[in-house]
Amino acid sequence: MQSGLLSSLIILPLIASIVILLLPESYKGSYRWIALIVQILLLINTGTFIGGFEANHTGYQFLEHFEWIRLTLGKTSILSIDYIVGIDGLSLSMVALSVIVFFVANISSFSINKKEKAYYSLFLLLSASVIGCFIAVDFFLFFIFFEFMLLPMYFLIGIWGGPNKAYASLKFIIYTLVGSVMILVVMIALAMSNVDEFFTSEYKRTVFSFDFRILSDQANLLNGSLLNIENPIKIFGVYARDFMFILLFIGFGIKLPMVPFHTWLPDAHVEAPTPISVILAGILLKIGGYGLIRIAFGFFPDVAVNYGLLISIIGLISILYGGFNALAQKDLKKLIAYSSISHMGFVLLGIGAFNVEGFNGAIFQMFSHGLLSSMLFLIAGVLYERTKNREIQNFKGLAKIMPIFTVMVAIAFFGSLGLPSLSGFIGEFFTLFGSFQATTIPKVIPILGVLGIVLSAIYLLWTFQKMFFGEFWTKEDFKNNLEDLNQKEIIMLGILGVLTLLFGIFPNILFDLVNHTVIQFF
Amino acid sequence: MTELLEILNSSQNILPEWILIIGILFLVVIVSFQKDGSKWPYRFSFLLVLSYTFSASYYYENLPNEGIKLFGDLLLLDKTSLFFKQLVALSTIVFLIHSRLFKYKFDGEIYFLVLCILLGLSILAMTTHFLVIYVSIELVSISSYVLVATKNDKKNFEAAIKYLIFGAVSSAIMLYGISLFYGIGHTLNFTDSVFLKSIATNSALIIQIISFLFLAGLFFKIAAAPFQSWVPDVYEVTSTPIISFLSFAPKAVGVLVVARVVQANFVDLNTVLLLIIIISLIVGNLAALWQTNLKRMLGYSGIAQAGFILIGVLKGPQTDFYGAFFYILTYLPITMGAFFLADILKKQAGSDEMEDFKGIGQKNIFLGLNAVIIMMALVGLPPTVGFMAKLMVFSSIINLGEDMHSSAYYGLLIFGLLNASISIYYYLKVPYFMLIKKSYNQPRYNPDFFLTVVLSYFSIALVVFFFYPDYGTEWVRKVLF
Known part of the structure; x- marks a missing residue:
């Protein structure tokens, strides 16, 4: 079955991006609508996937497979690179999150009025590559x-960032590139060790494959190859498989971001324009978690077992370090950035538990953090747009003049600090639960992890109280600019707020999707 | 009599070189009888290179895999040498087109010198004989010194003198190495069985040192550290099309000769090569970080790229130099495209300083896009063929590490990749200034649409060969040793 429907998630934004690039400048007003229409189409498409998805069916669904590159490597072997896309529960949940986040970010982009042509074509390009990342079933792809x-x-x-944008964007790209070259090493090593039996007998030459389905089955490991499980080769004193796992862990960890590779995140967030912050926190960080689950744990389960403790400890450090840093921030956006680090630490904690509850929790936490952090960054954007200022101490008693805004902020803050009935609670609960269940992890780690929730309650409630309660007061003359939310903002925050509530009350919507996929890992 | 027949027989097989030699002599006549500024030298050289290219491709069909020996064992014509001859010829054609499009008013002598380099490289590509290697390298080097010095500028003389001195020193070292080899090996062809037998009786360390001495001349041509100090000055002052040609052609054939030495397998060069690679990567990348001049930056980047190419030459049980040759194939459009871009930018900004590129890409988004693609290819990011080239080279190290059971190769792998990711800092400077920085001044030059279209041929090629690398890989596979 090659309907091409799944590929449309990549192709539609790509086409739209080129169309926008080619449209003359006189159609300037239409760029945002083209982008929005594409995002709505993606939402509808994703809806059909969720509808047609058979949750108790293991393996990838809606597969599309085209032969792409048969790279002859020297005289005896072929590197087979295919265009394969497909989704399972894990990727479907991430695709759903990304179309929601991109839709919201697109509406938020309406306030961008500088070089719109370049902005929207890059925006759509980003959308295509993010979704492509989640639905690719070939490592190379x-x-x-x-x-x-x-x-x-x-x-x-x-281009669209704040005053220190050159530094922030460069730091972002260099950090991530260092991470991705580590992943590249593993990719090459994995491919050179895994053989596609079927094509090998067909071509009469060794065919190395990047296909996820082949890589995740250890029966395909070539005898005597680098990553063969019995291989005694040591690289810098660790076994080759362990070495590769560590590389993957660091590579995706930079993206996640985990302490101590997190320093690019606050910088990037502070400088990025609101919609890009939303995308960065809402979906780009999730690729790190997705990669850890799918690739690091999916292809190296034998190694991953031994590193559960290390991962949990780093997760715990991220939770606490992010939390304490958030306590000290004066800039609202920076506070949210550090709280992101803290919340993504729970994802690591859940992954490190290496059991069904932990993984389910980690995936749920990623999803919920996607919704909540998008909300939080939109909230920071609302204030910044009105006053060009984000200092927490400059605002007081906003509830008096911005009541709807206050409600939205309350949902986002309480969701983030883990109030039951909002989605943040479920994610944190299950990751901690998984961590308690895990036999390899001392109980003190999840116990300290709970402290992270306390910390987030402290900094979020503190901020909420300082900014929204009491007599209305602002520094300088922001007063005249401070109006309550407009329609556009109500739509964006409303959608996210409702979803947070929905997934908080009915978490099974997501768990049913991912459960069978997660069970496969064990 | 048999010797005479051998010579006659061999002469038939180097028809392309004959065409070139006779053509070059004709060119001298044309240059001396034409007025200055005549277009005939250009036209004639173009024709000459075309006929050289076609006559070289003619031999592909009937060549046995191991090649044929000509003039005793002075020359070795095999598919690999044909491949490199064609690449060099192709780069000459790109040079000619480049200089034409930008209306460079080169004297006829320039074409003469470039064709001499082509001849030298063409002979260098098909020999395993020390003396022929030396003579052809000298032919290339001397022509290059003169090429750099032809512009009547103080800076040019300085660069040319630097180039000359470093070149002379490295060829002296090389000659020293050759004479030592001759003393030990009793013959001058390093594939000869007599040579291999006599070498084997000596200690490996001595042979390694001698090989390093011999390779000095080649590393000089490849622009690998520590023989690189001429690079930035020469790159900065030489006319862009000339340096575009010099950045590719000698490097490509130099790597081929190193590969032939490695293939002959009389010495374990991996340690030496590892050192050269690491120094080249460090020197090239770190120095490039601080450059403000685009051509200087490309010079340092060329040093780092030489390091990457040499990775593909490391010897293991399965080595077939596939990665290195594929890298060189892709390096042609990448580096020559980059210099083409540099020339367009110079025309628009009035200088090579990257600061002056501010806002050019905003006025001409098409040019900005091309710059992004070409610089991505230099970094080795997908979707450009630069990524494929790096992928090949790095997968060859993983194979090597697997076969040799040594962590050093994995260390090199990670080191190389980290270098690749550092390099994004300086390569992205170009699109950064073009697209992100606002220009303070009014546009100084109207965007030249036609040149941008030609440039986009390069960038389209870079992207298309990412999606369909099979054309390139099949070609390279056929010409492996």
Whole structure:
């Protein structure tokens, strides 16, 4: 079955991006609508996938497979690179998150009025490569999308960013590129060790494959190859498989971001324009988590077992370090950026538990953090747009003049600090639960992890109280600009708020989708 | 009598070189009888290179895989040498077109010198004989010194003198190495069985040192560190089309000769090569970080790229130089495209300083897009063929590490990749200034649409060969040793 429907998630934004690039400048007003229509189409498409998805069916669905490159490597072997896309529960949940986040970010982009042509074509390019990353079932294809994401992001931060944008965008691209070259090493090593039996007998030459389905089955590992499980080769004193796992862990960890590779994130967030911040926090960070689950744990389960503790510890450090840093921030956006680091630490904690509950929790936490952090950055954007200022201490008693805004902020803040009935709670609960269940992890780690929730309650409630309660007061003359939310903002925040509530009350919507996929890992 | 027949027989097989030699003599006549500024030298050279290219391709069909020996064992005509001859000829054609499009008013002598380099490289590409290697390298080098010095400028003389001195020193070292080899090996052809037998009786360390001495001349041509110090000055002052040609052609054939030495397998060069690679990557990348001049930056980047290419030459049980040759194939459009871009930018900004490129890409988004693609190819990012080339080279190291059971290769792999990711900093400077920085001044030059279209041939090729690398890989596979 090659309907091409799944590919449309990549192709539609790509085409639209080229169309926008070619449209003359006199159609300037239409760019945003073209982009929005594409995002709505993607939403509808994703809806049909969710509708047609058979949740208790393991393996990839809606597969599309085209032969792409048969790279002859020397005289005896072929590197087979295919265009394969497909979705399982894990990728479907991430695709759903990305279309939602991109839709919201697109509406938020309406306030961009500088070089719109370049902006929207880059925006759509980014959308195509992010979704491509999630639906690729070929490591090579995944990697291309993964790398290709960097350039649109570089320009989106670099051109439309704040005063220190050059530094932030460069830091972002260099950090991520270092991460991705580590993934590249593993990609080459994995491909050179995994053989596609079927094509090998057909071509009479060794055919190395990048297909996820082949890579995840250890029966395909070539005897005597670098990553064969029995291989005694040590690289810098660790076994080859361990070495590759560590590379993957760092590579995706930079993207996630985990402490101590997180320093690019606050910089990038502070400088990026609101919609790009939303995308960065809402979906780009999730690629790190997705890659860890799909690639690091999916292809190296034998190694991953031994590193559960290390991953949990780093997760815990991220939670606490991010939390304490957030406490000290004066800039609202920076506070949210550090809270992102803290919340993504829960994802690491869940992954490190290496059991069904932990993985389910990690995926749920990614999804929920996608919704909530998008909300939070939109909230920071609302204030910034009105006053060109984000200092927490400059605002007081906003509830008096911005009541709807206050409600939205309350949903986002309480969701983030893990109030039951909002989605943040479920994710944190399950990751901690998984961590408690895991036999390899001492109980003190999840216990300290709970402290992270306390921390987030402290900094979020503190901020909420300082900014929204009490007598209305602002520094300088922001007063005249402070109006309550307009329609556009109500739509954006409303959609996210409703979804947060929905997934908080009915978490099974997501768990049913991902459960069978997760069970496969064990 | 048999010797005479051998010579006659061999002469038939180097028809392209004969065409070139006779053509070059004709060119001298044309240059001396034409007025200055005549277009005939250009036209004649173009015709000459075309006929050289076609006559070289003619031999592909009937060549046995191991090649044929000519003039005793002075020359070795095999498919690999044909491949490199064609590449060099192709780069000459690009040079000619480049200089024409930008209306460079070169004297006839320039074409004469470039054709001499082509001849030298063409002979260098098909020999395993020390003396022939030396003579052809000298032919290339001396022509290059003169090429650099032809512009009547103080800076040019300085660069040319630097080039000359470093070149002379490295060829002296090379000659020293050759004479030592002759003393030990009793013959001058390093594929000869007598040579291999006599070499084997000596200690490996001595042979390694001698090989390093011998390779000095080649590393000089490849622009690998520590023989690189001429690069930035020469790159900065030489006319762009000339340096575009010099950045590719000698490097390509130099790597071929290194590969032939490695293939002959009389010495373990991996340690030497590892050192050269690491120094080249460090020197090239770190120095490039601080450059403000685009051509200087491309010079340093060429040093780093030489390091990447040499990775593909490291010897293992399965080595077939596939990665290196494919890298060189892709390096032609990448580096020559980059210099073409540099020339367009110079025309618009009035200088090679990257600061002056501010806002050019905003006025001409098409040019900006091309710059992004070409610089991405230099970094080695998908979707450009630069990524494929790096992929090949790095997968060859993984194979090597697997076969040799040594962590050093994985260290090199990670080191190389980290270097590739550092390089994004300086390569992105070009699109950064073009697209992100606003220009303070009014546009100084109308965007030249036609040149941008020609440039986009390069960038389209870079993207298309990413999606369909099979054309390139099949070609390279056929010409492996």
